[in-house]
Amino acid sequence: MLLLTIGLMSPIRGEEITPEQVKFFETKIRPVLIRECYGCHSNESGNVRGGLRLDSRELTHIGGGSGPAVVPGDLEESLLYNAIIHEDFVMPPKRKLPQDVIDDFREWIEMGAPDPRVNETVEVRSSISEEDIDQAKANFWAYQPPIKHSAPSVKNTAWPRSDVDRFVLAKLEEEGLSPTEDAESYKVLRRLCFDLVGLPPTPDQIEHFAERWKSDPDAAVAYVVDRLLEMDQFGERWGRHWLDVVRYAESTGREVNQTYPHAWRYRDFVIDSMNADKPFDQFVQQQIAGDLMPAKTDEEWAENLVATTFLAIGPKNLNEQNRVQFAADLVDEQIDATTRVFLGASVACARCHDHKFDAIPQTDYYALVGIFSNMTTYFGNPPSEYGTITNAQTRQSSSLMVLPVSDPNPYDKRYTAEELQDLRDQMQEKQRELLTVRRGAVGPNDNAATAQRTRLRLLNEMSALSAKLAVVDKNGNPRSYCMGVQERKKPSDARLLVRGEIDQPAQDVARGFPQVLCSVQPEIERDESGRLELARWIGSDDNTLTARVMVNRIWQNLIGRGIVSSADDFGITGQPPSHPELLDHLAVQFVESDWSIKTMVRTIATSRVYRMGTAYDRSSHEADPDNALLWRANPRRLDAEAIRDAMLSISGEIDFERPRGSEVAKAGFTRVTGGVLGNPREKARQAIQEATRSRGTMRRGMQRGRRNSMSEDILRKVTGQLDQEDAKCRSVYLTIVRDEEPRCLSVFDFADSSTIIGTRETSNTANQALYMMNNRFVIQQSEAFADRVIRERKTPNDQLQYAFLLAFGRPPTSSERSAAAAFIREFAPTTSYRSRGEDTINALCQSLFASAEFRYLD
Template sequence: MAASRFSAFLMLVCVSVSAYAETITPEQLKFFEAKIRPVLIRECYGCHSNESGNVRGGLRLDTQELTHIGGSSGPAVVPGDLDESLLYNAIIHEDFVMPPKRKLPQNVIDDFRQWIEMGAPDPRVTNTVEIRSSITDEDIQTARESFWSYQPPVKQSPPEVANTDWPRSDIDRFVLAKLEQADLTPAADAEPYKVLRRICFDLVGLPPTPEQIDAFTDLWQSNPDRAVEYVVNRLLDMDQFGERWGRHWLDVVRYAESTGREVNMTYPHAWRYRDFVIDSFNNDKPFDHFVQQQIAGDLMPAKTDQQWAENLIATTFLAIGPKNVNEQNRVQFAADLVDEQIDATTRVFLGASVACARCHDHKFDAIPQTDYYALAGVFGNMTTYFGNPPSEYGSFNSVQTNRSSSLLLLPVKDPNPFDKRYTKQELKDLEDELKEKLEELSSVRRTANDGDVANAQRMRIRLSNEMSTISNKLSVVDENGMPRSYCMGVQEREQPSNARLLVRGEIDQPAQSIQRGFPQVLCSTQPSIKSRESGRLQLARWIGSEENPLTARVMVNRIWQHLIGQGIVTSTDDFGITGQSPSHEELLDYLAVRFMQSNWSTKSLIRDIVTSRIYRMDTAYDQHAHEFDPDNALLWRANPRRLDAEAIRDAMLNISGEIDFNRPRGSAVAEAGYTRVTAGVLGNPRDIARKAIESATRNFRGMQRGARNRIAETVARQVTGQLDQEDSKHRSVYLAIVRDEEPRSLSVFDFADSSAIIGTRESSNTANQALYMMNNEFVIQQSAAFADRVIRERTSPNDRLEYAFILAYGRPPTPSERSAAASFIKEFSSSLGYRSRGEETIDALCQSLFASAEFRYLD
């Protein structure tokens, strides 16, 4: 099993070389010294040793550790694994030809085979250097005691204010006190329809209905506070709340359904994590538990199989990041994987960039390089599952990827809805085909031994790909052909070990071993990690606890930013010394403490903010206030905000009446399965797929063009996320998100970069957006459906115009807008060249409402 071989190898790399040498038996030592070392010195050291100077391919073979690390093509020796040991493949002239001009005698080759199979015992040790940090204990202590975010949040009392009639909550008092100190006055309340539109988009990502507008306006006239509280409570109980706020979280955790990079392989089970996040927000799961599940769910206790399955799915957070599966060196891949997991965990939950210390001390935040490798030991002692499960008939890697992985088998029956079911005969046919390919591969190896290396290499690549495809089909079903249930995630290894510090972060320059632990500047007392524990569960419990000074602050700041338009700390992912200082430090602490005391309830915190007076302020401009505070850091008015991509698309679907609120099962990527994503940037995806189908079926002249096109369309939808997915009527959170191939409806409006941790999205206003709203097929479809709804539900022209404005903007048209609309309808009707019944003009009018700035912005 590839995953187990991968785990075993990484374990060996982490173990101290000297300790490893002590386990070699006298017989093994004698075998190495008599049979292996002389050949290495005679045949290899001339090009692949420290003494050779500029080593070829980065490969050095003069120590055990460097031999295991290997060079640019991967590890030279993987103990116990001939197929993965490139040194053996080279001396048998399979993948490489070494020595270059002749083949070693068969008895020497047999010796190397026996040596690798016995575990490659090797007494050669590396002279380990010790790197000393330039950051002292005093530096760490000083930073911990002096910098605001490294100190625990303190419960703050609301300040006194002069205008006691204005505040509606303690939040208002904190903001108003700062405004009064600056001699500034908060803006008046916005109009009720604006407040309602703001609340609806912020909480559920959808515009208010005409019925909601009428009810809210009536209640506002008598009691604005009660009106806001009533609608907030109703919206927090809707399933659409979790879809809206779950998408915010997916931005931060770099959610996507493929690996990205040069070889972009799909994640067919990523949708399970998406649904887990949405359900967690809808259920108002305590945030501390939500944090712990994602970091160490596989290690947390579970009373039922369903809870255990949820915990496993939660750890997809650690597995879902971008990966260079084309990396040839598995040690480099493992180091990069751990680095990505450290970066995501620390920035997402702590707002701290610990990954900066991979190569050197991070002096600004007092994070020594040793602290990074203390965490690397924690994360390096788990296996990450992200690929395709190996079949019981064998696992075969496609030559498209150098790094493969398995998946976690769930303890409940919940298969991917698109997994194929096989009959017993179909299973037998696949097994027989796989056996035939194996026999053919054996003959190819004999061909290579006869000297026809080039032809053998081509045949081996073809067979490897074909066997990988068959194995992938067999891997996801049981012995009866029924699909198994899998998820992405992580699992702890049985024998944890410490990581070695790497000089400048280079895998071939290991220094001293570092005890597993947490960043010292954030953790005054290091945890007690037993020898049989990795420390990951302790890390999860520490991050998701009141003992951590940053977790509550960081999440509170993220929520504040989504509701107010800018964070109290504007650098949402950087609470370190290089980040921005908080505009209202006491308010941030007040909210963080209140958040923790409310059992880490996200809904309670949102309710507190939305029912405050500052939330309902108008966006009116004030010259004096702007000159004093041009960035509105003191919050003298509400921030005008453009809707994000999902809200714009969902609003069009909702207004047209075509939105489907049922949660789809899986996604388009789940339907495609484990496959490589077509490089859509090279051309139209449909054209690419059509050419591939035509090439594959050129011998079938009788195939009708329509049938071929349907096949091409199916393949195009399976292998790329570049398609707009304009036919989907589900909410945008359920669209397939493939790295580097995001749907046009999202990417044009500054969708989050799914390969990065995005705490704050860009918000632009570009010509491309205007062109999209004018010409895109999805916009045109929804405009026509919008018009159909208006015509169907209203009869007179005046009522239709007013209804269209209320649906799009939450308000009736002004007299000038009525006049402008009448002129537009008259001119457009004339341009058609005939007297129409008005449907075409209403289509155009509805599209113009969608294309307007007021539709895309919250005022």
């Protein structure tokens, strides 16, 4: 069986080996390696088979094409041991070593594989000097502490409503520009509702806002902002913004796309944090080092553990054969996410060499590696009583963390004693079959290829059984798990890798933080990894970047363009801020507000800048074609979630109750293949059985005129499992599987969940128009929209006006009324305007959904 827990026991370094261990290695291990292995697996022989070298400690741990030869403390993962016992490999090829020699190797690996063979250490010198770092600190704006500047004086004193307005207007006046007129009231309300809660305004909200606007626009905006900030939908909207940045998804992606059945816990944690207006500095620290933070209750401790899912949820190449390479890539992804998400700094660029542009030497990268490599990352299938068994395609896997509270996955099954015993019996039978195959006891007509296929089948079946047994305790009751990280007991520094290659280690690098970002390098105790100190430093008032980066993200989500347009890159290659004094002013204000995201949203949303119109002015455009100085509002297309949620809201079918878990949580730990969770053939078989059981229901449906045949319905259930077209929940709760995002999201430029997305791309393509014309979900919502209009308004004029009010937040113009009448005449020429058929108004409502005004914020 294949077993793996990332980071079991660190290899014993040369300086930590006792004299007794040296003697054991030199008398019982090295002679055997020289006599039996060096002939094929050493550098001096010139014959390195399978890429495996056993003539140095580092190369023995790294291994060859099949994985590490020795994993200290882990016999199952040590391929050298598996080879000498003739399990998965047969070495030496023609005979088996004596049992006492095998026992020596077993003892050696279990004691931590002490190995005194130390290669001469190469020292890599950086081309970035201390003087270069000091100059960058002194001269580059992002590395200097933000200052709360006083708002500048302006000529047009009647226009500003806040300091935000004064900073923007002062810049415009310097260039001889003027801000455009305010947008119309319904446009401002629509903008506020979509920006703050991701939903269109209701007719009642439109009516009340219009009345307040007439008497006092400032008070009207402030009132709506306060009401929207109190709604649970605020956390769902702004939580989704954060999930974009932290590359949230429910699977590993890449070649072997394995599910994350407990990723939804992190999604809910983010949404709840936004609704509670959790101080952002605490939010930061929980995600980087929640497992190390003090907790007063088990519930608080559980929340801290779930928060560290941030470090575990990234994409992973589970097909990577080499354990050391996998661990190095995992740490690299965690460093990249942490530094870019919170600091807007691409420190991971220094993995292979000094940073090409920023003053970040390669040693700074490996100083962070020392911090992150001293934790265990939990992301996969929990271990059953048989260990963590992966399928045949997955060469790297992990366990999960047990929560200190009872909160099982809602779809985890409870087993009776009989069911539990049956699973155990099946597992034992598979183990016996696998042992038979490994011993070569196959049928007389079977060849090696048949034996290999049998072995792979058995491993996959054992993995499925292990996944079922792992989620329950010995009594068959579901356990509560989460993804995340945990500290290891004995922290150690990392070794710099020449050109980032795992087989070319250089000098040790002391754990620490990027020098150019620190005024003073924090001290890290010898018995601590430094991760908690890193979290506290990143989420501190003294950090020069964290507040700036987050304020810029908030500004971008409300205004449409960041003050720094490169939201994830505040380095030399990023864009300079268009309003540096305003950015600093808001950053300091953010910290002073106890890092309150809602306070910052309120500050920006109640400004005069926010409610400017989008009217085009030729002279202003020629002076500032990118609108960097904000002489008008930026027209914006709604993002994918807002488009889908708006259709559900307008049709009246939206379900505001939070669903617990997701489709992935329901499927459990399994592989994603062709948009299907699990085995597609098995899913098809289950769908056919379900259809057979519900023949009566299908027959009644066909009598009502259903067009889908039985085979089409089965095909949709199987192949469209992840499209979730029938779901009525908010889009933030849809299952997000890497490389298999729901069609309703992917067609409208949904964030790539395999990377950090601070700014989504926005396109206008034919696929989007075709989706709005032909997709089943759009047609369903158009019909529900029409039903609502007919149900709630009785006369044709009232129905038309109501439809426009729901879709656009305004009544139709006279020309639109004429166009609607012409559309109805052309669509159904045999019916009058007053007696038009249901299909006609369905088509009219769908045309409103398909219009540009529905998809854009003006």
